[in-house]
Amino acid sequence: MFDSPLSASAYDVLGVDPTADEESLRKAYRLRLRQTHPDTGGDAAVFIQVQRAWELVGTADARAAYDRGHGFGDAPAPEWSGWRAPAARTDTRPRARSYGHPGGWRRERYLTLIREWAGRGVTLDDPYDPALVRSAPQHVRRLLADALAEEATARIVAELGMGYTVWHDVAPSGRGADPDAKIDHIVLGPSGLYGLLSEDFGGPVRLRRGELIGDGVDGAPIATLVARMRGLARAAGVRFSGAIVVLPDDDVLQVIDEIGKVKGTPVAIVARGALSTVLRRGITGVRAIGGNEVFDVRTRLQQAVRFA
Template identity: 55%
Template structure:
């Protein structure tokens, strides 16, 4: 079970409430194991998830540890894993990409507002990143926090691109008028092109189909279409054209490290695993136009004039 706010708890995997008694928990485990067993037509991934869930809450001692915020005696997703990370001193002197904006800032602001609203008026939320509080929140609130973490992880990867690249985070866009989030997560410019990038965590696998993402976790979303609208709004304002539209997801949510989906208004469309992001940008996407030095400087100048931060 990955340490994501959207990861199902052992109780959710077994289909019981977190305060279920031991007999109910045991019965739910047996039923879940039987229905998920590969020999009876079940799914091997779910079968392993059920087994892991039982390891975490199947005995009184293990359950007590989990309910206190520990998993099987090992550290659980701690508040430090989900709270804003403190800046770390650099250990090398390699030049980093030039970066602007606050990655994940708007998503964290939204999360803090939503979690306090959900807790209720007059209720003091001492620690909005307490794992027990996060696990108990509705999925849409946990999704906002998961997206903030995804944006921050991508920003760390993009910072390693080198001085030839410029990165803008949380870029405001008027595409919000169509019911879309009011920003583009990352805009990256360098010799391998102009990349419009969204960092996402839907809590489940997604795949590319006819230029759009599909998957049960999307719940009807059309994320590539939304990304194209955001990129178009920024490109129109700066009179530039993105060369690539990229959606980044946790490694375990994509079957391939890089999956292409054709083009959208001349921009190559791709689904990329998080661990592959920096190399995909540095190498350039297959079929995506590269930019000459003079062209990079001209595009950067135009973007610097129009870029606003959400």
């Protein structure tokens, strides 16, 4: 939860300064527990955040480790790998057939904008330094958060095996279209053909009238995903089985939430840890795809897909 470039720090969640002494930290924790407890009208998702924050900074050893790893305090931060591009794989296990570069477009935009924000002519020793990222403008941090979310999803779907084909960073159809208006992932397998949106809004989200809401949610992400899928479906001559929105485990109260149809497309909101389960079994009511049909759909998509 607190490793997201967008999420509040453990100190922000507890409502204290990072320099607060032990007693002030403990008082703040108890106050936030009372304020957020569901039995007294608080928000269950925020209540969980408060408990998690205390786990990270509630003891001297845990707090010291958290501060070092997140750029707080005077101690130098250790090597931070969580926000860097993933290393090349070294195992040789059979994986899903994959095309495109997950998170690539947004990570490149992040590197460009973080350098522009730091100042022209300034050489950044580490564009992923936690203190630097935390101080960057929200729209810059959002690019990195989305890139990380897409990369995390890509690692999961790669493990589905050889029966699946995945396209990442699929560009919108139409000349001159905004590359940000892309589909993060398309997954084809025996359980169906799915369009995926990998998101990190920096905090808990909820559903209202078939759409996501929350402090970090802009626009209508579910409706936008479905619209982009419909455009590609027309261009490729295929039919999507459903849409899946993938969110960090800590940001949803329900691990798998099948919310019904949006514009005729079945939609599920899924915690990242449950994604492989959903993709293997499919969304409820969606029919399986046979071998010859999988081959035909894959061929049509290969001819139609372009990358951002």
